[in-house]
Amino acid sequence: MHLPAHGANTQHVYEALGMEAPATIIDFSVNTNPLGTPxxxxxxxxxxxxxxxxxxxxxxxxxxxxxxxxxxxxxxxxxxxxxxxxxxxxxxxxxxxxxxxxxxxxxxxxxxxxxxxxxxxxxxxxxxxxxxxxxxxxxxxxxxxxxxxxxxxxxxxxxxxxxxxxxxxxxxxxxxxxxxxxxxxxxxxxxxxxxxxxxxxxxxxxxxxxxxxxxxxxxxxxxxxxxxxxxxxxxxxxxxxxxxxxxxxxxxxxxxxxEQEHVKDTTNFITKERDRVFHFLQRSDYIHSASAVNFYLLKDPAAASQESLYYFLLEKGLVLRHTYNFPGLEGNWLRAAVKKEAENNQLMEALVQWKKEE
Ligand SMILES: Cc1ncc(COP(=O)(O)O)c(C=O)c1O
Missing domain, CATH: 3.40.640.10 (Type I PLP-dependent aspartate aminotransferase-like (Major domain))
Incomplete structure (x- = not known):
């Protein structure tokens, strides 16, 4: 398995794993601004x-x-x-x-x-x-x-x-x-x-x-x-x-x-969305890093490995960033971007479903 060494370019993830890519994909592995370019x-x-x-x-x-x-x-x-x-x-x-x-x-x-x-x-x-x-x-x-x-x-x-x-x-x-x-x-x-x-x-x-x-x-x-x-x-x-x-x-x-207004709008948006996602993760028994930015590490402490969660999300078209090539993490966490509200909701819904099926 040769997973890409970086986030983004999601097609390479599915190719590397020999999986068919779903028709709709949300890229949580890329960590650029969800509000886009000014x-x-x-x-x-x-x-x-x-x-x-x-x-x-x-x-x-x-x-x-x-x-x-x-x-x-x-x-x-x-x-x-x-x-x-x-x-x-x-x-x-x-x-x-x-x-x-x-x-x-x-x-x-x-x-x-x-x-x-x-x-x-x-x-x-x-x-x-x-x-x-x-x-x-x-x-x-x-x-x-x-x-x-x-x-x-x-x-x-x-x-x-x-x-x-x-x-x-x-x-x-x-x-x-x-x-x-x-x-x-x-x-x-x-x-x-x-x-x-x-x-x-x-x-x-x-x-x-x-x-x-x-x-x-x-x-x-x-x-x-x-x-x-x-x-x-x-x-x-x-x-x-x-x-x-x-x-x-x-x-x-x-x-x-x-474009410093864009920076202000972005930090306001990210803070609000990140707080919302973090409250959900805490309520739902997931662990996350104490991130101050537009991405965070996440893991299900009840899962034997995070790999099955990674695959579960990939099948739903939700591509998180694996952590195999981060020394000290070795795949034991997943990195997710803070995205727009509807996209974060989709990730949270999938995480609820994962806990039910676990
Ligand atoms: C911490 C860090 N530094 C530098 C870079 C490279 O950024 P650039 O897109 O400007 O080459 C990245 C890209 O992901 C990054 O995460």
Whole structure:
């Protein structure tokens, strides 16, 4: 069984399992904004298509200016990327053959990209079910690491560590001279959000990663950025291909960053829907992670394995994200996105039915 290593692209899940895909599918494995792309952005696609005829600005000048203004950092501290995923690959190239620590469970691309670069990889494990952070253990592990990947808010748990914990981690990394790569791809789903972006531009031991594909539901366009000390950013940028970002993404990025009302509407919506789903899960004897964002981990503690629940939902066209390739989870949880009300209702109805048939 070779299940896809990421959410989305649900056809590959059914193919991998040799199952016939139902006519209607709801993708709970993808974790982009259920409210979609702001209408103002959608209205511009047609005009922006003109950008495909020219080479895009290889210096990303306008986008960088917009990010710099929004985040109150200098342009030279910024590197836009073809999705945060490209930036992870560039960071891995920069870390070639170094000792890399990964706080697990986490987005699998850190390890995939660093393995290609012959890095020596070790884990710090956030332990289920609470996924809390043991400072003493992590502190010890940091001493032997050249770099550490830490995802906050965490994918796949959705748990957001607060500013105190993050400040502790930033200081511990500085003291150990370990480069902290703080992945904030989902930071704007948290209300209020915590971020280390301002600190990143001044410290040679901190990089902050952002993605625009989640909040603005533009996963197919690919857009993210990195903030760090100008000298580190320059070194990482040297590894990026010329014209890595396409012209449409450059235009959309500038407009997305002006859409802060959309962010507010989204966090309000997600908070309300997530609370509703969590109340249901608690009443119905399911366990869930204490997520602060638009996805969460879920399990039925009464089931011998979560695999049969995963299949049960797949047969109904409800595709959750398996967790086999998250170290520390090993398939013992399922990850679900917070979607629109009617879709969440369908998942809850199926979970009620599962308990009845169990
Ligand atoms: C934690 C995390 N970081 C980075 C990424 C990559 O995002 P992008 O779509 O911007 O490449 C993802 C994608 O799922 C993610 O979950």
């Amino acid at each position: 209408a103002s952005i959608q209205a511009c696609w047609q005009d922006w298509l003109q950008a495909v005829y020219d080479y895009p600005d290889p210096h990303y000048t306008e986008l960088k200016q917009q990010i710099a203004t929004k985040e109150k950092v200098e342009s030279k501290s910024l590197l836009p990327g073809n999705g945060a995923a490209e930036l992870i690959t560039l960071i891995a190239r920069f870390l070639h053959s170094k000792n890399v620590l990964i706080a697990q469970p986490a987005f699998s691309e850190y390890e995939t990209a660093c393995r290609v670069e012959d890095c020596n990889i070790s884990y710090y494990q956030l332990k289920p079910p609470a996924f809390t952070l043991d400072k003493e253990v992590l502190h010890k592990k940091l001493q032997a690491a050249d770099a550490v990947f830490f995802c906050n808010p965490n994918n796949p748990t959705g748990i957001a560590f607060d500013q105190h914990v993050m400040n502790w981690l930033i200081e511990a990394c500085e003291e150990a001279k370990t480069l902290l790569i703080l992945d904030e791809a989902f930071y704007d789903f948290v209300s209020p959000p915590a971020t280390a972006i301002q600190k990143a531009s001044n410290s040679p031991y901190l990089l902050v990663l952002r993605s625009l594909t989640k909040m603005y539901h533009i996963a197919g366009l690919r857009l993210g950025y990195l903030v760090g000390h100008p000298e580190v950013v320059e070194q990482i940028g040297k590894r990026q291909p010329h014209w890595a970002l396409n012209g449409i993404a450059l235009k959309a990025g500038v407009s997305c960053l002006l």
